[in-house]
Amino acid sequence: MINNHFRRGELYSVINGMASTAVARRLQKNFRNAGLDITIEQWSVLYHLWKEDGLSQQELCVRTFRDKPSITRLIDNLEKQSLVKRVASPTDRRINLVQLTDTALELQHITIDLANQTMAEALVGVEKHEIEMVKSVFQRVYDNLTMATLEVL
Amino acid sequence: MINNHFRRGELYSVINGMASTAVARRLQKNFRNAGLDITIEQWSVLYHLWKEDGLSQQELCVRTFRDKPSITRLIDNLEKQSLVKRVASPTDRRINLVQLTDTALELQHITIDLANQTMAEALVGVEKHEIEMVKSVFQRVYDNLTMATLEVL
DNA sequence: TGATATTAGTTGCATAACTAACTATATGAT
DNA sequence: ATCATATAGTTAGTTATGCAACTAATATCA
Numbered sequence: 001m002i003n004n005h006f007r008r009g010e011l012y013s014v015i016n017g018m019a020s021t022a023v024a025r026r027l028q029k030n031f032r033n034a035g036l037d038i039t040i041e042q043w044s045v046l047y048h049l050w051k052e053d054g055l056s057q058q059e060l061c062v063r064t065f066r067d068k069p070s071i072t073r074l075i076d077n078l079e080k081q082s083l084v085k086r087v088a089s090p091t092d093r094r095i096n097l098v099q100l101t102d103t104a105l106e107l108q109h110i111t112i113d114l115a116n117q118t119m120a121e122a123l124v125g126v127e128k129h130e131i132e133m134v135k136s137v138f139q140r141v142y143d144n145l146t147m148a149t150l151e152v153l
Numbered sequence: 154m155i156n157n158h159f160r161r162g163e164l165y166s167v168i169n170g171m172a173s174t175a176v177a178r179r180l181q182k183n184f185r186n187a188g189l190d191i192t193i194e195q196w197s198v199l200y201h202l203w204k205e206d207g208l209s210q211q212e213l214c215v216r217t218f219r220d221k222p223s224i225t226r227l228i229d230n231l232e233k234q235s236l237v238k239r240v241a242s243p244t245d246r247r248i249n250l251v252q253l254t255d256t257a258l259e260l261q262h263i264t265i266d267l268a269n270q271t272m273a274e275a276l277v278g279v280e281k282h283e284i285e286m287v288k289s290v291f292q293r294v295y296d297n298l299t300m301a302t303l304e305v306l
Numbered sequence: 307t308g309a310t311a312t313t314a315g316t317t318g319c320a321t322a323a324c325t326a327a328c329t330a331t332a333t334g335a336t
Numbered sequence: 337a338t339c340a341t342a343t344a345g346t347t348a349g350t351t352a353t354g355c356a357a358c359t360a361a362t363a364t365c366a
Contacts, residue, residue: 022295134287145178
């Protein structure tokens, strides 16, 4: 009886508490074993900067699905490690453009290799079309919730 | 070129940063709007206790996929709010059995309704067989990583 | 031009996560 | 019985998240 009530909550639990956390932890461990002293959250910021350097903090918020304070502090920590630097935008002094340092550029290939390796480990026995379906489901879930948020506002 | 390299990392990003976070945030907001002053992490502990009261902290670690310090502090905070109490096991004094209070029992139905509602919002347009496939993929991912961990040890 | 609103980013506070090191209790081998 | 080991839980330190309140710079428009 209680199990019927919980069926959907269970899915939430599965999504949030299990696989994604396991992947995150594994990637973190693989970084550490390789002597890399960055967190996966920091890595996810670098990841977007490797794709396009010099993004504003605001743009990083959008691309990493994080809020502004989170990005502020991630950039703080990345700056402490000399992996990025803040450069004021020449056209709008409110904006910080976040730029990679040479050190960060050197990290790109090794960390991407580790991430690919980790995902390969994680995805053993998972078919390509299943991955696509997961992505598609998650896209719809995300859209459902963010669009409903707009309605509420 | 870089996009080929990133394809798998992107999936990680999607899984970890987007949908599950969005669901978590929405559920948290729905709790708050209902005047409920508990976090989703606290709720996830209560959830397992509603299914089976009097679990040890160790058992809660396993069921919630959290480590021991996390459970210690979640129980600390739940105890502050008088939602659970620690009771020493009569047979092994190392063990704390975590027991629900009457206040926590009263929260069960309203919060489960909110969780179901939230998942219903999130899963609009998602077919039942897709949910099953997501669960199955995540189970395999989790197994891949936890079994590999055992090999490593 | 000058008051007002908006936008980008920061700071403070609470909760939560992981790691490592710790205490206390229980188990097991000699 | 004793000493080593394993187990349950706690504590300390660092990082991260969410929210709310804040500053500074820019845009709007009367």
